[in-house]
Amino acid sequence: MVAFTKGHGTGNDFVIIADPDGELELSSDQVAALCDRHFGIGADGVLRVVRLSAFPEAAAALAEEPAAEWFMDYRNADGSVAEMCGNGIRVFAHYLVRSGLATIDPGSTLPIGTRAGVRDVTVSADGYQVDLGRWKLSGDDPLAKARGLEVARPGLGIDVGNPHVVVALASEEELASIELEYIPELDPALPAGANIEFVVPGEPLVRDGIGHVSMRVFERGVGETLSCGTGVAATALAVRYWAGERAPHDWQVSVPGGVLGVRMFPTEDGEHVALSGPAQLTFSGTIDLI
Template sequence: MVAFTKGHGTGNDFVIIADPDGELELTADQVAALCDRHFGIGADGVLRVVRSASIPEGSAALAEEPAAEWFMDYRNADGSIAEMCGNGIRVFAHYLVRSGLATIEPGSTLPIGTRAGVRDVTASADGYQVDLGRWKLSDVDPLAKARGLDVARPGLGIDVGNPHVVVALASDEELAGLELEYIPELDPALPEGANIEFVVPGEPLVREGIGHVTMRVFERGVGETLSCGTGVAATALAVRYWAGESAPDHWQVEVPGGMLGVRMFPADDGEHVALSGPAQLVYTGTIELF
């Protein structure tokens, strides 16, 4: 039997399994079974809580930041490995704090190892804020074709530790009409795949110095989710890019699961993007893995 905790960030939900010493080898089939909403616990992904020293990928995290004791081993609902998860890392940090495995004192940060590098988490007014690090525009901007759209739309490729394609739509009605139970197609297709965000700018776009946008997302390896933290960051970055130099560096992004905040700020290695929002633990239990 394996103990687990169920948690979520704005409806983006996860099965959390503590494996501090790296003794549990989860197969892709086991992850998929855990995430199955009919025959398993049900989730958008699995967060394995493991010490960086106990997982091969953790050596790079410790070399980058020796204080990064914990590593977020994140798997998508289909069992595939993902580099980062913006909602997941806030839930991961909340689990560490609630379990007594780590603390976040006021004004301090908690470094967490991920496959995208070490990410620093702080406490915020609405939960937790994570510095997602330096972002960059991708080399390819594919066209996106989705069920419910009359024609393919241009997308903007953005990397925030994992790949995204952000697509602007004309209205809330067009956003609501998307049938994201079907996988959107990218042309050209990206070898590693991408999360695809469909966004509608607010009317007005900027209110009291803060940008506003509404988003739906199709996550690679998962399907449509109620929220995607890195997708929210990519969305704010894309809309700011389209809006031009006068656009703000603070954004609120509405997703089906709630509201998340995004902030862009300068750092020594270039501009970083931070994501803030709530994290909740829902229940605990045990399950037998097959």
């Protein structure tokens, strides 16, 4: 019997399992069973809450930020391991705070270990903000084919700790027409796969100094989700890249589950991108692991 809490960030939902001492080993099949929406709890992924000191794979993160106590062991709905999750880490931080396992004082940050490195979380006006760190163009710019699109479209590869391919569309009608219950195809295929974002710029693109775009996403190892935090960041970065030097550094990205904020800002080690938005816990319970 395992205790769990269910949470979500703009509809991107997770099963949260506290395992501070790293005693629980979840198989891929068990993760998939927990996330099954008919026979399990139902979620886009599992967040295991474990101390960095109890997670041998996190040695590099400990060296990077000795003050970090917690590691977000994130697994996709199919049981596969993922590097990072922008919505998930906000929900993870909210769980730590609500459970009394951590605090975030005004003006302070909560460092959380992930497979993409340590990420700093702060409290924001709409919930939590996470600094996703440095981003880069991956150099992987495949064509993207999707059911409902008459022709393949060029994609832009963006790395924000995990891989993304962002694809621009012409209209909201075209965005709505894509059938994301079918897996989009990338040509050439990427060995590690990628999350694929389909994007429509706002009309107008910039209002009051803030960029506006709409997005749908197919998440690697999950399928279409109501929101993808790192995908939102990748989307804003891609549209700014396409728009040119005069494009803003602050964006609002509309997804089926709500609206998230993205901010790009300079640091000593290069430009970082931050994601902000709500996080909610919905219910708790226990379940037998099979």
